[in-house]
Amino acid sequence: GRIGNGKKIIAFDAHMDVVDIGHLGNWHFDPLAGEIKDGFVCGRGTVDQKGGAAAFVTAGRILKELQLHNDLTIYFVGSVIEEDCDGLCWKYIVEEEGIKPDVVVVTEPTNLGIYRGQRGRMEIHVHFYGVSSHGSAPERGVNAIYMASRTALEIEKLNERLAFDPFLGRGSVTISEIISTSPSLCAVADYARIHLDRRLTWGETKESAIKEIEALIEGLNAKVEMLNYEETSFTGLRYGMEKYYPTWKLEEEHPMIQLAAETFEKTFEKKPRIDKWTFSTNGVTINGYYGIPVIGFGPGNEVLAHAPNEKTPISDLVAATAFYAALAIEFAKK
Structure with a gap:
């Protein structure tokens, strides 16, 4: 009004x-x-x-x-x-x-x-790509869950060293979801994904936050994805934006x-x-x-x-x- x-x-x-x-x-x-x-x-x-x-x-x-x-x-x-x-x-x-x-x-x-x-925030997916094999011979495959798990532990450490602002406080990052897929529950997981809830303090940006995660997955068959939001309203209007909130x-x-x-x-x-x-x-x-x-x-x-x-x-x-x-x-x- x-x-x-x-x-x-x-x-x-x-x-x-x-x-x-x-x-x-x-x-x-x-x-x-x-x-x-x-x-x-x-x-x-x-x-x-x-x-x-x-x-x-x-x-x-x-x-x-x-x-x-x-x-x-x-x-x-x-x-x-x-x-x-x-x-x-x-x-x-x-x-x-x-x-x-x-x-x-x-x-x-x-x-x-x-x-x-x-503080601002952003939502990030980290994708991990493995190779499936029969669960009776896991050494033949590359387990994407193990890649994601090791990275998850590094993200926990990253949270402790993020930037600090006297007024807004420290930036933070946490894993709010992890999913995986495999051809069977009797197989090595060939894919895993973690969802990050990243809170940004003063001076932190979308670019700096992504670089921090990319450094953790260096050498792995993995990639970082910045998420987008887009939905259709009851009127038929489709609208959206990147899930980066400064x-x-x-x-x-x-x-x-x-x-x-x-x-x-x-x-x-x-x-x-x-x-x-x-x-x-x-x-x-x-x-x-x-x-x-x-x-x-x-x-x-x-x-x-x-x-x-x-x-x-x-x-x-x-x-x-x-x-x-x-x-x-x-x-x-x-």
Whole structure:
């Protein structure tokens, strides 16, 4: 949605897709009921991250009813596919719709702190090619699982020596899946593949991360593959992007972070907590690819994202609503 036609453009983003509920037995309440209890809205998606959407829609209503938006164009973005491909929706918004705001407020949960960055991430496959033989004579073959296993141990060591950033922390890499094939369960595996979840700190890039893995498989019949995401929507639109989500951060002295901090102090009469996300957000595309400043501020505790017993305090929703409306007003003055 949009209100206003001003020259200054601010957008508020919340993704509408959520993860599955997982094992129902881990929940203390119905994850799909939306129960309001003891000052919380309970259920899947309340933290990650429909609370942000509820707050900015309410803020938009306040701004419109009080006619406080006249110098602005304000976009309210209910984005999709974030859980599968961070920021793909914003690639479409910028490149296909031609909308490039001056600043975007990402409303993922921050416990009402102001967040100014996150580690990036990428998804990598490493393919190993062996030679099958009968399982009774494995020496005649080349076992792809053994190649993958030795490389897996080297990847574990690599994780301990990755780059470190004082604000964002250390980069990381972990194996999240390993598969193999063979002509039979009585045969040497002729193929194996590992899936890497690589988190990138400041200064690490797609190219540097791939080179690190290539160095580990030197001399093996193996190759590294950077993954792509592409799906067809219910409308028939097929869209996608490379599964590389760049690291991003704004300095604490950045004008937009300072504006957010000043707005917070005026609104709540206390200093904000300025920090970072541990997980990934649409900021990887908004700022990581397009350089649009991102302010992170949202209701709810991020530790409950993707976890059972997800719930958001109603007081957070009220506070976030006030902050979003106040931030738009202060942005219009700049």
